[in-house]
Amino acid sequence: MDRRRTILAALVEEYIRSAQPVGSRAIVERYDLPCSAATVRNELAILEETGFLFQPHTSAGRVPTDAGYRAFVDDVAGGRTGLTTAEVSSVGQRLMEHASEIDELMRDTAAILSRLTSYVAVVLSPAASHARIRKIDIVSLASRRALVVVITDAGTVLDRMLEFDEETAPQDLVAVARMLNETLEGSHLDDVGEGRVPSRAGRLGVLAAKVLTVVAELVGEADRERVSQAGAAALLAQPEFAESSTLRPLMTLLEDGVAMLETLSDVMRERDVVVRIGHENPRDELGDVSVVAASYGDTSGEGIVGVIGPTRMDYPRAISAVRCVSRNLTDRLGER
Amino acid sequence: MDRRRTILAALVEEYIRSAQPVGSRAIVERYDLPCSAATVRNELAILEETGFLFQPHTSAGRVPTDAGYRAFVDDVAGGRTGLTTAEVSSVGQRLMEHASEIDELMRDTAAILSRLTSYVAVVLSPAASHARIRKIDIVSLASRRALVVVITDAGTVLDRMLEFDEETAPQDLVAVARMLNETLEGSHLDDVGEGRVPSRAGRLGVLAAKVLTVVAELVGEADRERVSQAGAAALLAQPEFAESSTLRPLMTLLEDGVAMLETLSDVMRERDVVVRIGHENPRDELGDVSVVAASYGDTSGEGIVGVIGPTRMDYPRAISAVRCVSRNLTDRLGER
DNA sequence: GCTGGCACTCGCTATACTCGAGTGCCAAAG
DNA sequence: CTTTGGCACTCGAGTATAGCGAGTGCCAGC
Numbered sequence: 077m078d079r080r081r082t083i084l085a086a087l088v089e090e091y092i093r094s095a096q097p098v099g100s101r102a103i104v105e106r107y108d109l110p111c112s113a114a115t116v117r118n119e120l121a122i123l124e125e126t127g128f129l130f131q132p133h134t135s136a137g138r139v140p141t142d143a144g145y146r147a148f149v150d151d152v153a154g155g156r157t158g159l160t161t162a163e164v165s166s167v168g169q170r171l172m173e174h175a176s177e178i179d180e181l182m183r184d185t186a187a188i189l190s191r192l193t194s195y196v197a198v199v200l201s202p203a204a205s206h207a208r209i210r211k212i213d214i215v216s217l218a219s220r221r222a223l224v225v226v227i228t229d230a231g232t233v234l235d236r237m238l239e240f241d242e243e244t245a246p247q248d249l250v251a252v253a254r255m256l257n258e259t260l261e262g263s264h265l266d267d268v269g270e271g272r273v274p275s276r277a278g279r280l281g282v283l284a285a286k287v288l289t290v291v292a293e294l295v296g297e298a299d300r301e302r303v304s305q306a307g308a309a310a311l312l313a314q315p316e317f318a319e320s321s322t323l324r325p326l327m328t329l330l331e332d333g334v335a336m337l338e339t340l341s342d343v344m345r346e347r348d349v350v351v352r353i354g355h356e357n358p359r360d361e362l363g364d365v366s367v368v369a370a371s372y373g374d375t376s377g378e379g380i381v382g383v384i385g386p387t388r389m390d391y392p393r394a395i396s397a398v399r400c401v402s403r404n405l406t407d408r409l410g411e412r
Numbered sequence: 413m414d415r416r417r418t419i420l421a422a423l424v425e426e427y428i429r430s431a432q433p434v435g436s437r438a439i440v441e442r443y444d445l446p447c448s449a450a451t452v453r454n455e456l457a458i459l460e461e462t463g464f465l466f467q468p469h470t471s472a473g474r475v476p477t478d479a480g481y482r483a484f485v486d487d488v489a490g491g492r493t494g495l496t497t498a499e500v501s502s503v504g505q506r507l508m509e510h511a512s513e514i515d516e517l518m519r520d521t522a523a524i525l526s527r528l529t530s531y532v533a534v535v536l537s538p539a540a541s542h543a544r545i546r547k548i549d550i551v552s553l554a555s556r557r558a559l560v561v562v563i564t565d566a567g568t569v570l571d572r573m574l575e576f577d578e579e580t581a582p583q584d585l586v587a588v589a590r591m592l593n594e595t596l597e598g599s600h601l602d603d604v605g606e607g608r609v610p611s612r613a614g615r616l617g618v619l620a621a622k623v624l625t626v627v628a629e630l631v632g633e634a635d636r637e638r639v640s641q642a643g644a645a646a647l648l649a650q651p652e653f654a655e656s657s658t659l660r661p662l663m664t665l666l667e668d669g670v671a672m673l674e675t676l677s678d679v680m681r682e683r684d685v686v687v688r689i690g691h692e693n694p695r696d697e698l699g700d701v702s703v704v705a706a707s708y709g710d711t712s713g714e715g716i717v718g719v720i721g722p723t724r725m726d727y728p729r730a731i732s733a734v735r736c737v738s739r740n741l742t743d744r745l746g747e748r
Numbered sequence: 749g750c751t752g753g754c755a756c757t758c759g760c761t762a763t764a765c766t767c768g769a770g771t772g773c774c775a776a777a778g
Numbered sequence: 779c780t781t782t783g784g785c786a787c788t789c790g791a792g793t794a795t796a797g798c799g800a801g802t803g804c805c806a807g808c
Binding site: 225301 | 547561664
């Protein structure tokens with residue numbers, strides 16, 4: 077039934093706008109349908125039976141269920157463009173001019189996406205572990221302390237302090253660094269992390285082994301610190317989060333980088349923007365919000381961008397924004 | 413008057429505990445004073461006239477004003493130890509075992525401090541600009557793209573992408589790096605930022621100048637990214653932030669790293685823990701919260717740790733926690 | 749100067765009531 | 779068989795009123 081879909085779409089749109097239960101009259105008036113309020117009421121009753129709508133109480137209007145939003149998104153939201161062309165080009169511009177350092181780029185991206193949608197934006201940077209080692213530096217800072225710096229071909233820099241039990245000469249460190257660079261340049265960080273690297277004997281060999289352990293730890297840590305986010309304050313403006321108790325589980329989850337990484341990582345498999353509405357999300361904390369996310373980059377390094385907002389989200393806009401940012405990021409990274 | 417102070421302290425303590433206006437009877441009962449409720453009422457009336465207390469309405473108990481908290485803090489809070497010895501030693505332990513990388517250390521510190529107090533914790537890492545350059549690396553990533561990496565003697569690593577107008581040979585980059593290292597090793601980042609560095613002529617000289625520009629930019633950016641924080645979700649549990657509207661200005665401020673840096677930076681001048689209560693804070697957004705902060709580190713690199721919570725804050729605990737964390741961090745950094 | 753007593757204040761809660769948006773259903777029209 | 783106007787009904791939100799009680803201010807007596 078085509079009319080039924082139209083009515084559902086109108087109701088969802090109106091609810092997204094007003095955040096209040098929508099009645100039959102409001103739909104007829106604002107979206108001038110070619111039928112009367114009574115007809116709409118009949119359709120609404122059916123849509124409610126079918127599980128697309130929900131009535132807070134008998135004498136109130138209707139509110140979409142997760143299934144209602146889902147139908148709306150599948151029907152119309154993907155097709156519409158929620159951003160003006162001016163906004164689209166502004167995104168491209170701002171991403172280009174900013175940030176020639178990867179962390180900064182991620183942060184800026186999150187900020188832009190959040191401003192664009194007024195929801196929380198989350199950005200996962202590409203996993204460093206798939207990158208190849210470009211150079212390893214070992215810089216002596218004190219007699220028993222050095223800094224190990226790993227530079228990847230993706231332009232990521234990892235570093236970690238290294239403590240020695242006994243005094244270690246700078247030239248030994250230089251020698252070890254040269255040795256490791258010869259052996260490891262071009263190999264994947266993963267391989268180092270999993271110990272698939274030949275070891276050598278001798279004094280320098282021991283030192284080299286120690287450095288390798290540190291590098292392996294680095295890989296693990298780097299993956300843990302891949303999450304940037306922005307715009308949590310924007311959520312406070314949404315009426316569904318007017319009282320803090322509704323917001324708390326979400327905020328707690330957002331602060332847990334590892335959890336966010338797990339929650340989003342399966343977006344990587346999809347080719348287009350993924351929309352997860354309410355309880356479609358794997359975690360209970362996300363049961364009242366929707367996630368719109370997409371992967372970016374290519375096989376040499378993939379990350380994820382997304383926004384998190386109430387299920388009463390402006391889906392057309394959020395989807396356009398995520399798609400736009402994801403494409404721009406892909407281009408940006410592909411330039412290299 | 414000594415009794416008056418005792419009564420004020422008792423009231424503040426009780427209000428911190430209960431978050432509700434405190435009456436004369438509650439004070440007498442819970443803190444068994446050697447006088448009657450009527451006497452306490454007289455004192456309370458005086459304390460209100462003097463501006464230390466405030467009565468939400470005629471038939472309610474009293475609530476401390478900013479001045480009331482201030483008197484409480486100056487009188488007693490500094491002396492008491494708000495942490496158990498077990499907690500104190502646990503802080504030391506957790507800071508030691510974690511984080512051999514500076515950013516991670518900052519994040520962990522913020523997390524620990526936040527868990528300890530259940531308020532938002534903010535950590536400013538030491539300004540990189542006071543550090544000395546230990547090594548500069550220029551790593552070619554593509555024919556027209558290289559990564560500039562600056563390693564300081566404080567163990568901080570700064571990096572930034574560099575784009576060339578024309579193809580540039582890796583060996584040129586190596587040469588420039590060697591040249592810059594010879595010239596710059598040991599000099600302050602500030603000096604590079606302000607261009608107090610001799611320039612040379614020739615092809616490599618031009619390249620070197622370009623790299624120097626990037627390094628200068630790096631210094632500026634690094635200072636902007638010095639803020640770590642944790643525990644914003646914890647604030648949602650506080651009754652004063654039950655409705656999001658009270659929280660929003662604060663959250664917005666917290667998300668603005670530069671603003672936080674400005675707000676906290678004058679703590680650097682103080683030698684001990686600084687407590688700023690409500691409107692003592694320089695910014696209106698902080699008018700309803702208190703900041704407890706202290707600097708850490710020594711002249712070679714100073715940062716700031718602090719917590720932000722409602723003015724109805726457990727000051728003895730917050731002060732002890734901040735002091736404890738600050739000392740541990742100082743020790744940790746001093747080891748080098 | 750301290751204390752017990754007492755009248756008074758005033759926000760909070762509960763109850764009762766009205767109002768109106770919105771529904772469901774029916775009978776008539778298309 | 780579908781659509782529509784009409785109409786009785788429902789139920790939450792908003793308003794008015796009353797009672798309760800924690801807490802106060804003040805006073806008279808110790």
